Structure formats: C-alpha cells, structure tokens
Amino acid sequence: MPRRQMHVICAAEAPLRAALRALRTTLDVPDGFPAEVLAEAERAAREPRLPERDATDVPFFTIDPPASGDLDQAMHLERRAGGGFRVRYAIADVAAFVRPGGALDAEAHRRALTLYFPDEKVPLHPATLSEGAASLLPEQTRPALLWTIDLDADGRAVATDVRRALVRSRARLDYEGAQRQIDAGTAEEPLALLKDIGLLRERLEVERGGISLDVPEQEIVEQDHGYALRFRAPLPADGWNAQISLLTGMAAAHLMTRAGTGILRTLPTAPDGAVARLRRTAKALHIDWPHHVSYAEVVRSLDPADHLHAAFLQECTTLLRGAGYTAFSGGRLPDPAVHAAVADTYTHCTAPLRRLVDRYAGELCLSAVAGEEPPAWVREALDVLPKEMAEGSRRANTVERESVDIVEAALLSGRVGELFDAFVIDVKDHEPDVGTVQLQDPAVVAPIEGGGAELPLGEALRVRLMQADPGAAKVQFAPA
Template sequence: MPRRLMHLSDAAEAALRTALQQLRAELEVRTEFPAPVLAAAEAAVAAPRLPDEDATDLPFFTIDPPGSKDLDQAMYLERRPGGGFRVHYAIADVAAFVTPGDALDAEAHERVETLYFPDGKVPLHPPVISEGAASLLPDRTVPALLWQHDLDAHGEVTRAHVRRALVRSRARLDYAGVQQAVDAGTAEEPVALLRDIGALREAVEVARGGISLSLPDQEVTLEDGSFRLDYRAQLPVDGWNEQISLMTGMAAARIMLDSGTGILRTQPPAPNHEVTRLRLIAQDLGIDWPHHVSYAELIRRLDPQDRKHAAFLNEATGLLEKSVYTPFRDHRIPELTLHAAIAAPYTHCTAPLRRLVDRYAGELCVAACAGQDPPSWVLAALYGLPCDMARGRGNAVGRRSVDLAEAAVLMDRVGEVFDATVVNTDVEEKPSKPNEGTVHMAEPAVIGRVTAGSALVLGSRVRVTLKRADPSFSGRHKILFSLP
C-alpha cells in the first residue's frame, strides 16, 4: 500500500496536543524520573560493570528509524569458511548499569516498558543510560550481550551462544537507506548479507508454519513541529531485520528450556471454531482457501493492496489468542512452550533498553551458556515478571494515539463523504447488529466505525458520511461514519 502523509491543521494540532496530554494523565504515565533515580543513573554511568572480553574488532552496525538514540541491537554478518553464515548480534547490556533492588531497578519495574507517543517517548530508563551509556550508538565502546549464531547454507541455526563482551558499532543505518543500498548493489557485504540471511530465515519460517501478517501500520509522527498520520508499508529490510531478532528469541528460548529455567512468550494455537469462521469469511470474499493450504501459507499469498484481501487480513489478526509470559524453573517445563504465530518456542530478549523482561531473559541465557546457575536476583523476580509486564501500556498508547490523530485529521470535515472499504462487521460477535462494523480509508489514513441502514458486506467498497470526529470524545469511538 502506498505511503500517504496527512498534515494536521493548526486547530487539529492544538486539539491533538491537548488530547495527548489528557491521555498521559488518564494512563497515569510517569513522564519525569524522580531525583534519586536520576542520581542512581549518573552513578551507574560513572562506574558500569564492564566485561573482560573485548570484541571491538567486529565492525557492528545498527538499523533503526532515523533519529533513534535508544539502540538495543547491533549486528555484524559474515560468511563462514566452507559455507553458511555467522551472525554476531550485540544486545545492550542494561544489567551493566542497573543494580538489582536499587532505585533504577525499582523504577524500571514501575514503568515496565518505553511508551511511544507521537510527540515524544517516555523511556523505561533515564536517557543518560537508554540514549547514552548503554545504547549501541556508533563510535562508542559499550558493554553488550554478544550472541553468535552459526547458520548452515539453508539458514538453519546449527549453534547459538551468548556471552558478555565490549563492542563498538561503526555505523548507524536506517531502513530506507539499507533497502536502497541493497537494491542498488552498493551495500557492503556485511549489510548485503542481511538480505541473503533474512530471505533464508523467511523460508525457514514458512517451512515451520510461522505466520506473518503484512498489513501496513498506521503511524502518527511529529516532524518539524507538525503531526503526520500515515500508513507505513513494511520494506523487505524490515522483515530481514526482524528475522535476526526472531532467530535470537527462538535460540534464547531453546537455551532456557535446555537449562530448565526461563521465561517464554507463549501463545496457544487458534481454536478450531475461529479457523472455521475465517474459512467462511474467505468464502464470502471469494478468496480461494483449499483445505490442504494452511492458514499461515494462505496469509503469505494475499496482497494487502487488494481490498478484499485487506478485509480478510484485518479479520485474520484476531484469529490467534493473546500471547503471555510463562516463567518456569528447576526443570518444571510448562505444558505450553510454543508461540503459535512463530511456530516455535520463543522469548523476548533483544530490546532490554525498552522492555523490562528482556534484561532477565538475557541474564538467564548468559548464565546457561557459561554453565552457571541463574543469578539469585533473576530467580527472585522471575514469577512476578508476567504481572509486571501485564501492566505495560504500550499497545494502549499506540492505538489510542492513532485514534486521537484520526479524529484530529477529520475534525473539520464532519458531513463530508469518503470512499472506504468494509474491513470488519459485527455480525459474528453481535448477530443482531449486521449493520455495524469498521471501514478502512486510503486517504486520509483512517480506520473508523460505521453504522449502516442495511447489512454490511465484508470487503465491499462503500461511500460513507462522517458523522463524528472529536479528539476529546470520551466514548469508545472518537470517529463515526454512517452509510445509508
């Protein structure tokens, strides 16, 4: 789907800024760090716990959105003599700066994760750590958890190991720049190998039955003082980069399971009745879904630029149940170890600057690879981590920020008629309300609720009238369309 930018008027920007301030207050977001936490951060930066191993000879690089400073991951990719590949993957070592039980640690357990608002982020750790001493910014020597993945010529992992080391990134790259360089054939080999390894890992994902939805994301950004609302379609490099992270999360899960202590990200398989429901929707939309074709395979065949496919993909996002954190220790392996969408055991371990649980997962893997017992402070917190992470508000902030931006974009256009596609109907959950659902607009980049005078048809092209667009509306739907 092409990317479309929507600039907000002065009035809309003012309404959005006010609404975002209200959202922070409503979610009780701690925007400032207490003085003792800031003092602890300064002290930690002055005296970090540094590893003995020096791996600064490896020319790491990072790939992140332009302007990012909290860089969790850096990589260096190379071919192995005799065939295959080696992936060196450095993860920020937050534990080098945070002492268990200190003010920094307590504050991180309160915040749980970094929150990204359109007009700025609320970080998990003070910026002197998250955007400074612990971040894998270029031309700085920093402590890291250094993963080494050995892959065969088909992209299968033959060995994975992690230890502490000092690393030094040489370049801070962004997704668009890497994509352009790879497509043009001008990327240096360690960067160009990301395409080769990423493509192989994507093929491995297909073979194991992993699910990858390709709907574009709605984003709200603040650039040069102006808010923008747009759809961001994923570039191939996004997928290649994600495969490195997924590979590491799967390797970490396997290390934890083998060691007998860990915390997994688990997700049960889709219930049979949900698969049946999706098959009926595919039939209604005219999408061919042979019985021998899996759900994961079908998803990969669909084109999100086709409105009927987009409607199906929108429905498909609800097929799988919510994933949860599942801790275990002393070889008491949980009954469910699989993450259904990934089709393998998996854990979060690659974003410790932005997510609390990753610091603990990293520590468990380092200890296991060194043949040591897990640190006592990790074991003490292990079974409380799912409750901690359940308090995270990142998803709510993302969705509600987009809701606010959508309403601000349209607040001066009530009464206008727009082209849209029906991407969801309430008939499955509310049989008595077949005339309520959701519509997707290409321009402006808005998804909104609609009520109609007759039953809505999933995937149909419609013309809707805007009845409400109010960023300050306290009800569930800030935007409401109608269809005669």
C-alpha cells in the same frame, strides 16, 4: 512481533497533538523520572560494570530508523569456513548499569515497557542510559551480551553461544540506506549477507509454518485544515533485520528450555472467531482470501505498498493479542510453550532498553551457557515478571487503542454528515444493531449503531458519519 506503528506529522499546537497530550494525562502516563532514579542513572552511566572479554575488534553495525537513539542491537555477519554463516549479535547490557533492588530497577519494574504514542515515546529507562551510556552508538565502546550463532548453508542454527563482552559499533545505518547499498551491490560483505541470511531464514519460517507481518507505518499528516493518512511500506531490509532478531529469540528459548529455567513469549492459536472477523475485513478491503487458502499464505501474498493491503496488515495485528509471558523452572515447560506466529519456542531478549523482560532473558541465557544457576535476583523475579509484563502490555494496548481512536477521529473531523462505503465486520451477540464497520477510504475501523435495525454482518453497507471528535476520541457511524 509487530505492533501498529503510527507517526504524527503536525505542529505542536495542532488539535491532534493536544488530544494526544490529554490522553497521556488521562492514562496517568509518567512525565519524566523521579529525582532519585535520574541520579542513579547518572552514577551508573559513569560507572558501569564492564566485562573482561574485549570484542571491539569486530566491526559491528546497527540498523534502525533514522531518529532512533535507543540502539539495542548491533550485528556482524560473515561466512564460515567450510560453508554456512556466523551471526554475531550484540545486545545492550542493561544489567551492567541497573543495580537489582535499586531505584532505577524499581522504576523499570513499574513501567515494564517503553510506551509509544504517535507523537512521542515514554521510555523504560532515563535517556542518560537508553540513548546514552547503554545505547550501542557508533564509535563508542559499550558493554553488551554478545550472541554468536552459527548457521549451516540452509540458514539453520547449529551452534549458539552468548557471553558478556565489550563491543564497538562502526556504522549506524537506517533501513533505506542499507537497502540502497544492498540493491546497488556496494554493500560490504557483513551487510550484503543480511539479504542472504534473511532470505534463508524467511524460507525456514515458511517451512515451519511461521508468519511475519510486514506491518506498514502509518503517517498522519496535517494538510488543508485537516489530516491525511498515508502508509510507509517496510523494505525487504526491515524483514531481513527482523529475522536476525527472531533467530536470536528462538535460540534463547532453546537455551532456556534445555536448562529447565526461563521465561517464554507464548501465543496460542487464534480462535476461529478472530480469524472469521479478519476474513470479513479482507472482504471489505477487496482482498481475495479463498477459504482453502491459509492465513499465512494470504499474508505472504500481500503488497504493503498497496494502501488496502497495508490497512489489512494493520488489522492482522489483532491476532497477536493473546500473546503473554510464561516463566518456568524445574524443567516443567508451560502449555502452550510455542509462539503460534513464530511456530517455535521463542522469547524476547533483543530489546532490553525498551522491554524489562529482555534483561532477565539475557541473564537466564548467560547462566544456561555457563552451566550455572541463574543469579538469585533473576530467579526471585520469575514469579512476578509475567504479571508485571502483562500489566505493561495492557497499558501499551490501551495506549495503542486510544491513540488509534484519536487519530481516526482527527482523520474524519470536518466530514460529519458525509456518506462512506463500508463493510460490517463485527456485530455484538446480544445487540445486533451495534457493531463495527471497516471503511474503504480512508481505511478506518469504527463503531456503528443501527438504531434498532439489525446490522448485516459480513455485507457491504453505505454509512453516514455521525460524530468525529479527536478531543473525545470518538467516531460514530449509522446506516445511511
């Protein structure tokens, strides 16, 4: 499921970059890896555990942003004789490189997740593995967990298999290139079928009541002694590609629940207060959301290329904040077991280079298909893994929240004293003069203090910028 994606385009010495570097220091984010971890990664890169099965004859391809080096997934799509489709989805086999209980494993458990700042990332694994020996780079033979999921003509999964295999990607595509080929009709069938299968899976998502957020990427560009905000709207190919990952995550959850042991990604239904706040944000951004229209319907009606719609989609990620990881065994499923946005049982299993839990989910699914007990190192981790992932998620949320504050302060720097059109989207229960406003332009969410005057919740308000300091990650408004 998506997070806010922010990307800074400015010189290394720019004040915004300096503020982000200071944030990493403040949050005590790791700067590099310990020597013993790097040494173990180098050894593992030279001597991975290789599977017996060879699937290098399958012409897999990857689709990722152009600058990505940690390629977790490769796919091959084909039609099945008699109707339907076969999805082959190769996932990087991190367990082929990481020895349970070793220094590399311990460091991954400390980090839990790759952290994404607007200007750089702090990886889960050393680049020797994540962007080298374990990454599904083109024309390189790699160990992988090979998922084979058969779909009927409507796109419903009818059979699932996963096992270890050697794979070899033949092409490295980016979203724009893949979209051009599909639109022009020049894509070979394995890529062309991404649209057919993606559209079928999107229809099934609507049918079961699920919702995918096409969250645009925010680009913050340095210009004219300041900064400007622009959005990169996701392409249809982004969504079709995401549907393959969602399909696999649901298939993995179904394998685990049938086996009686596993770890799920769960999300309760959003509380009414969170939805009400989002309705006020929609009103502030002039997005029509009648009361009889559901959240899912209004999201599907949005155009990510529209800057106001894009800003609203960014705020929609707030409804995902209750997501967590829940382990289970003995056939006793957690309550709730369903991910509310997926509208089905679901787990993370397709990004093991960037998420610790995915390595364990893969092992649990391999055991479920084989009809065997999971390895001892996997079973023993189930007691602590949800807590480690929760801590990693809290750290990632802090990085996101603090980065947004810094970026928004940079966008507004130099404009202290100016007036803006805004909308009051939140007010503190016991401090009615303290709350949150959504600006119309730029699309910034920021705190406001009324100086003793009660803020008009849900109403338009002319506001004055009182402070905008990227170094302090501080933006403050007051009623004009």
